[in-house]
Amino acid sequence: MVGRSFVDMNPQGEFRTAEQVLALAPDAPSRKAGSKLATPGPWSDTGDGEGAVWGLCAGSGSTPYRTVVDLSGASGPAFNCSCPSRKFPCKHALGLLLLRASDEAAVRAGGEPPEWARSWLSGRRLRAERAAKAEPGAATAEGEAEAEAAGAAGAEAGRAAARRRADQRARRMADGARELEHRLADLLRAGLASADRGGYGQWEETAARMVDAQAPGLAARVRELAAVPASGDGWPSRMLAECALLHTLAQGFLHLDGLPEPLAATVRSRVGLTTDTAELLATGEPVRDDWLILAQRDADDGRLTTRRVWLHGRNTGRMALLLSYGAAGRAPELSLPVGLSLDADLVYYPAARPLRAALATRHAPPRAAAGPPPGTDVATALARYGDALRDDPWLDAWPVVLDDVIPAPDAELGWQLADARTESALPVDPRCADRTGLWQLAAVSGGEPVTVFGDCGHAGFTPLTTWAPEAVPL
Amino acid sequence: MADKTTTTATTWEDLVAAALLGTGRRTPPVPPRPGQDGAAALLDAAAVETVRRRAGLLPAVVRHRPPVVPTDQRPPLPPAARSRLAMLLADRAGPAGGSRRGTAPDLTELLPQWLAAANQHGYRAPAALLPALLDAARGRTDLRAEALTLAGPRALWLARLNPQWKFALRSGLAVDWTPAPALPTGPGYDEAAERTWQEGLFAERVALLTALRRRDPDAARALLATTWSTERAEDRLMFVDALREGLSARDEPFLEQALADRSRNVRATSAELLSGLPGSALAARMARRARSCLALDFHEPRIVVEAPHECDSAMQRDGIVAKPPSGRGERSWWLGQLVEAAPLAQWSERFGSRSAAEIVALPVADGWRPDLHAAWCRAAVRQRNAEWSRALLGPPASPPAAEEASWQDPAKLLSALPPGERAAWVAAFISVHGLSEAFRLLGVCAVPWSEPLGRAVVDALDIARDAGSYPWSFSGVMGLAERCLDPEQADRLEVLTAQPDEPENGSPGAAGYWSEAFQRLVGTLRLRATMRRELTPTPRQRP
Missing domain, CATH: 2.40.50 (OB fold (Dihydrolipoamide Acetyltransferase, E2P))
Known part of the structure; x- marks a missing residue:
């Protein structure tokens, strides 16, 4: 990537539309604050060239803030601003990119960065270049920083210590899994009805024990159990299903050596052992x-x-x-x-x-891109999920693209995605019921078949994107 | 989703029942492996069954399908305008942090004019933004008409599915969007409109009548006449009020008949509408009555007033309210109503061919002037008479007299003047009197403001700054200027954004705040120019 000509950058490329820029914002207030700065008013000395965008933004103080965005990096844009905000990117960087996206005349293209911008840009690019040379391939990756830290010349002593730590953690996690098994067996002996009485506190305590045992995956599942007795009709059935799967996971971890490697990897990651x-x-x-x-x-x-x-x-x-x-x-x-x-x-x-x-x-x-990938019908989507369960029984859902479905709103019995050609339907996951996205999906459809991407699982379908014909995030 | 039929002897329900009860109380239905206790065996069996059930999920049966939305032939928004709308709607949650407005434009305030401009181009809203648009219109009634127009038939389709957006069905637009056969002359008219009129809810019927009136005033009146005698009094009042739009001489027979209505409010509204038709019989009757009350004193040019001595039944039938509000004399009360309802055109002849301005300038005997002029003002507004409005307003430079301030409503009188003249009058008023009284007057001026008006407002703001006051004393006018100044003025205003030295006796820090306020003004104008550009159809798009 180093030495790529900036002039070649596709003008349809990154951060040319407001949606792309807004996706960078850390939270809703930032989006709003950034949108407000997307007007030429507060900006001066703006420019766009050599893979960077820069500008001076007048704030409440007497000196304007200096904002630079480096778009040339292979691992995404980098931001620098002289404002005191701890948000990242700050509203000035967002506003600057939004301004550029909305009003080409407002940010002059093809200029040269002024000195204050250039010093940061060249420093940053030099570091990136050096890192790329030192470790080709890894430097451009997501885990840039981790790679650098891992690449420290700690040598043999460090590796031995790491192994010791890993063994110690494995022992702790196994203890945790055994304790969880006891807890589940006690529950089943006493009956699920007692879980209703036990309340949140018991599960919170067990979850805390799992955190102590350095098994965050188990802890998260235990915490979810706490909410099941309050989840309405049929909760014992859901409780038993989740307890049984948790039990299988704990058993799987305790018998890792007997599992085929791919399944062992799945168990490890589900229990909370991360891959570097x-x-x-x-x-x-x-x-x-x-x-x-x-x-x-x-x-x-x-x-x-x-x-x-x-x-x-x-x-x-x-x-x-x-x-x-x-x-x-x-x-x-x-x-x-x-x-x-x-x-x-x-x-x-x-x-x-x-x-x-x-x-x-x-x-x-x-x-x-051309448009949505080829989709499937409702029955095939469920079959896909079923098929995936054969490899990973703990999967809650599997991503699929559905073709030709008609969203049918129903506040009482729950939304459905109705197959346009047959009488088959997929229920929408009731947990999405309050989201605006569902209504957006209905609006795009207007009673006619649409393509929807989402997660298809035992709780129903969670719509994530539709096409109208451009992609619409839901 | 339905489960496939269970083939194993032990069903899922058996397992759940056993788990609920507890293996300590009853032996579970699944035998444990050697060395395993009953609880673990139950969990094992439940895990197998859970995965089996999940893997075997079958589709559910379609309960119902929503109807298909009628097609909307209007062109989609250009891409940049689409993003802009998304941004304007995203900002609607309210201004960020604190009461100080900062230098950034207030996007919420720009939404109404953006919607109006988009509708002028005849675009349709992108479907994916309809939920946000409907939510915005739900919270702000001032947005509704334009938002629903842009949203079109698809929004009504959504509103029928989501009770939160019911308001959309109550608007008159609900009928405008019904497919073409609903036109009163078309063959489908009887079925669609007629059924709504005969069987619909009150709100739907008002909506139908309003929409039909907008398209074909005579047909609307004819439709109303078919059921008039059977309507309830409060419904009749709303229906007759719907005739206000598109009022013409052809409505006179119907309204004349309504003067005999059982309901006093229906009579009053009918009379008010008739008096707005200067050629109507009611107007002629009012003219006759009013003329007998006013005369010109030839010895010394002045108006002599002889207020009516009684309010007979004929007057009451024509909408004159006999009983005055407490604290007002009967005769002046009657006089006011007569003059208000009488055509203004007759007074010139009555007062020796004088013009409106000359008549207004005449002295009035016995202290009747405030009553008489107030009635003339109301008449000028009701009859939208520019000559009289101009005369009653007087020159903008003259100070509003304290005595007259109570009855004179310049904003209303201005609205009867042509837009150019209106702007010029307000501009002149501001140059003399400053901004403190100008807010309501500016509100009736056409947007964007004409060049002289814009300059007058900006100059006045500049003067206020030099005087050392704080900008928030003028935040109302400032906000109007952001929305109403011609965006082309932005460059000219740029100089005002510089932070000048503090004036000697100014309020501390004011200069900085003014510079901030002017930055926001310029920023908003630039943004409005951009928004306008974004809405211009690109050559590739069909108009």
Whole structure:
């Protein structure tokens, strides 16, 4: 990527539309604040050239803020602003990109960065270049920082210590899994009816024990159990199903050696043992394809924002899921505009049914894509999920593209996606009932068949994107 | 989703029942492996069954399908305008942080004019933005008409599915969007419109009548006449009020008949509508009555007033309210109503071929002037008479007299003047009196403001700044200027955004705030220019 001519950058490329820019924002207030700065008023000395965008933004103080965005990096845009905001990117960077997206005349193209911008840009690019030389391949990857840290010349002593730590953690996790098994057996002996009386507190305590045992995957599942008794009719059935799957997971972890390697990998990741991304990128087999960016969705639990990006390979036909995390108030670093296509190498995490992947090398900026990938009907979508369960029984859902379905709103009995040709329908996951996205889907459809991408699982279908004919995130 | 029929002897329900009760109380239906306890065996069996059930999920049966939305032939928004709408709607949650407005434009305030401009081009809203658009229109009634026009038939289709958007069905547009056969002359008219009129809810019927009136005033009146005698009094009032739009001499027979209505409010509204038709019989009757009350004193040119001594039944039938509000004399009350309803054109002849301005300038005997002029003002507004409005407004430079301020409503009188003249009058008024009284007057001026008006407002703001006051004393006018100034003025205003030295006796920090306010003004104007450009159809798009 180094030395790529900036002039060649596709004008339809990244951050030319407001949607793409807004996807960078860490939260809703930032989006709003950024939108407000997307007017020429506060800006002066703006420019766009050599792969960067810059400008001076008048704030409440007497000195304007200096804002620079470097768009040339292979791992996404980088931002620099002299404002004191801890948000990242700050509203000035967002406003500047929005201004450029909305009003070409407002940001002069083809200029040269002024000195204050150039010093930051050249410093940054020099570092990136050095990193790329030092570790070709890894430096452009998602786990740039981790790779650097791991690549420290700690040598043998460090590795031995790491092994010791790993063994210790495995022992702790096994203790945790055994304790969980006791807890589940006690529950089944006393009867699920007692879980209703036990309330949240018991499960919270067990979850805390799992955290102590360094098994965050188990802890998360235990925490979900706590909510089941309050989930309405049929809760004992759901409780038994979730307890049974948790039991199988704990058993799987306690008998890892007896499992075939792909299933063992699935169990490890579900229990909470993470695979080192840098190592994965260095050793895993890259899959190059034109990856259509199907959906991007953030979940925020107050401490951490988890961003999921779903991809579909045009040539391989494979689905992939990228995860990216951001601390509260910061957007996850990875942002890919939905509806565009990305020529890139992915490396799948080892699993019995691989889905999660890491982004390795991007061969070009995202560009316009033809449209949705070929879809399936309702019955096939369910069969796909069923098929995936054979490899990974803990899967709650599997991503599919549905063709020719008609969203049918129903506040009482729940929404359905009705097959346009048969009498088959998929219920929409009741947990999406309150989302505007569902109504957007209905609006786009207008009673006529649409293509929908989403997660299809035992709780129903969660719509994530539709096409009208451009991609519409739901 | 339905489960495939279970083939194993132990069903899922058996397992759930056993789990609910507890293996300690009853032996579970699944035998444990050697060395395994009953609870673990139950969990094992439940895990197998859970995965089996999930893997064997079958589709559900379609309960119902929504109807298909009628086609909307209007062209889609250009891409940039589409993004703009998304941004304007995203901002509608309210201004960010605190009361200070900062330098950034207030996007929420620009939504109404964006919608109006988009509708002038005849675009349709992108389907994916309809939920946000409907939510916006639900919260702000001032947006509704334009938002629903842009949203079109698809929004009504959505509103029938989502009770939160029911308001959309109540608007008159609900009928405008019914397919072409609903036209009153078309063959489908009887079926669609007629059924709504005969069987619909009150709101639907008002909506139908309003929409039909807009398209074919005579047909609307004819439709109303078919059921008039059987309508309830409060419904009749709403229906007769719907005739206000598109009022013409052809409505006179119907309204004349309605003067005999059982309901006082229906009579009053009918009379008011008739008096707005200067050629109507009611107007002629009012003219005769009013003329007998006013005369010109030839010895010394002045108007002599002889207020009516009684309010007979004929007057009451014509809409004159006999009982005055408390604190007002009967005779002046009657006089006011007569003059208000009488055609203004007759006074010139009555007062020796004088013009409106000359008549207004005449002295009035015995202190009747405030009553008489107030009635003339109301008449000028009701009859939309520019000559009289101009005369009653007087020159903009003259200070509004305290005595007259109570009855004179310049904003209303202005609305009867042609737009150019209106703007010129307000511009002149502001140059003399400043901005403190100007807010309502500016509100009736056509947008974007004409060049002289814009300059007058900006000059006045500049003067206010030099005087050292804070900009928020003028935030109302400032907000109007952001929305109404011609965007072409932005460059000319640029100089005002510089932060000048503090004036000697100015309020501390005011200069900085003014510079900020002017930055926002310029920024908003630039944004409006961009928005306008974005809405211009690209050559590739069909108009």
